[in-house]
Amino acid sequence: MFRRSIQVSITALVAFGTLLAACAPMAASTATQAQPTATMVEATATLPQPTETQAQPAPTQPEPTADPYDPASLTGDIYTAGSSTVGPLTEAIIEEFVADGFKGQVKNDIIGSGAGFERFCKSGETDISNASRPIKDSEVENCQKLNPPRNPIGFHVGIDALTVVVNPQNDFVTNITMEELTKLFTTAEKWSDVNPAWPAEPILRYTPGTDSGTFDFFVETVIQKPLKLESLEDAKKLALDAKNLNLSEDDNVLVQGVEGNKYAIGYFGFAYYKGEGSNLKALSINGVKPDEKTAEDGSYPLSRPLFIYSDAGIMKAKPQVAAFIRYYLENVNSVISKVGYFPVSQETADKNMQLWEEAMKP
Known part of the structure; x- marks a missing residue:
């Protein structure tokens, strides 16, 4: 009976040893797996943390673009x-x-x-x-x-209000019709040829030269269209055949010509008339004076x-x-x-x- 109890005990010890041997690798494995977790937590804990006093970069403003057409x-x-x-x-x-x-x-x-x-x-x-x-x-x-x-x-x-001007001493005309204006710059030789009430004095004409756009515009508006001529060239020939004609590309020459004779007449841009003040007298056409309002609304016949x-x-x-x-x-x-x-x-x-x-x- 004693021998049987020893045998049982030995058997139990062997079984217990086997059980410990089986459990040992699992414990070692568990311990080994736990180490990386601890390492990760430790690494995370060492990252720098922002504080309230840490300076933040100021936003940058774009450089102003230079004007290439300055x-x-x-x-x-x-x-x-x-x-x-x-x-x-x-x-x-x-x-x-x-x-x-x-x-x-x-x-x-x-x-x-x-x-x-x-x-x-x-x-x-x-x-x-x-x-x-x-x-x-x-x-x-x-x-x-x-x-x-x-x-x-x-x-x-x-x-512009292309302005027809006379000498300030001219006391017989202040307004002209388009028909009278056409005659003044074509076939009439004396003022009385246009209107019998005007003096029987030669008309002295001062006009821009043939290279001038002012000449082209005036001839087309005052001669070609009223006379219903086929071409501008025909109208120019009629204008250039007029007696006592003085042409110049320099409007200042025309200004001086009109200022120098009581029976002179000429035309040029409104600026040249305005610049002379009382030295020239502007004529109204069909009762309309050249000014800003009549030039803008087109009621002045020579606005352009x-x-x-x-x-x-x-x-x-x-x-x-x-x-x-x-x-x-x-x-x-x-x-x-x-x-x-x-x-x-x-x-x-x-x-x-x-x-x-x-x-x-x-």
């Missing part, structure tokens, strides 16, 4: 030429442009609208053409023959648009030209009355800027 940032040359009517207005803009810092050279030749288009469209010398009339189809064709070709863009910059012309290729190749034209369009209404002309409507001003923007597109 006159003060530009140099180079700009060449304008053309109308004696638009010339003084362009000159006023040039003075402002230079005063605002432009460091280049600006040339402004007053040679008449036709001669201006010759330099712009035939020889290709100029960057901008001043004109007191719209460009002709033949002039556009000449522009397109240049290499590279030019496609003229017209900017309507003002309104004023233009500058350029080309998109020139504007892109010469930033100073593009800048000058934009400056012209943005500032013309602030100086035009001082020069002696009248501003365009806001609708026309907006259209001008749209044309400029389209020209500058890539």
Whole structure:
């Protein structure tokens, strides 16, 4: 019986040892798996934590973009030429442009609208053409023959009331009809040929030269249309055949001519009349006086648009030209009355800027 109890005990010990051996790897494995968890917690605990006093980076402000068309940032040359009517207005803009810092050279030749288009469209010398009339189809064709070709863009910059003037000593006429005006600048030789109540004195005529857009406009409006002539050239011949005719591309010469004789008569842009004050007398036509209101609403028979012309290729190749034209369009209404002309409507001003923007597109 004692021997049997020992055997049972030995068996139990063996079984218990086997059980311990089986359990030992599991405990070791459990202990090994637990170590990485402790390591991760420890690593996380060592990360720096933000504090309330830590400085935060200030937001950066974008640098202001410089205006590429600022006159003060530009140099180079700009060449304008053309109308004696638009010339003084362009000159006023040039003075402002230079005063605002432009460091280049600006040339402004007053040679008449036709001669201006010759330099712009035939020889290709100029960057901008001043004109007191719209460009002709033949002039556009000449522009397109240049290499590279030019496609003229017209900017309507003002309104003029082409003014018919006499000497202030003229005490017999203050108003004329369109029919009388036609005779005064064509077939009549004496004032009395137009109206028997007027003196039997020779009519001394002072008119712009044949290169002038003012001459073209006047002849078309006062001679060709009233007489229903087929062509402008026929009307020009009639005007040039008039007696005692004095022509000049320089409106100042015309001013002096009218001021020098009681029986003189002439016509030119309103600015030249305004600049002379009491030294000249303006005539009303069909009872309508030339002024801002009648020029803008078109009731004055000789109101007309004023233009500058350029080309998109020139504007892109010469930033100073593009800048000058934009400056012209943005500032013309602030100086035009001082020069002696009248501003365009806001609708026309907006259209001008749209044309400029389209020209500058890539």
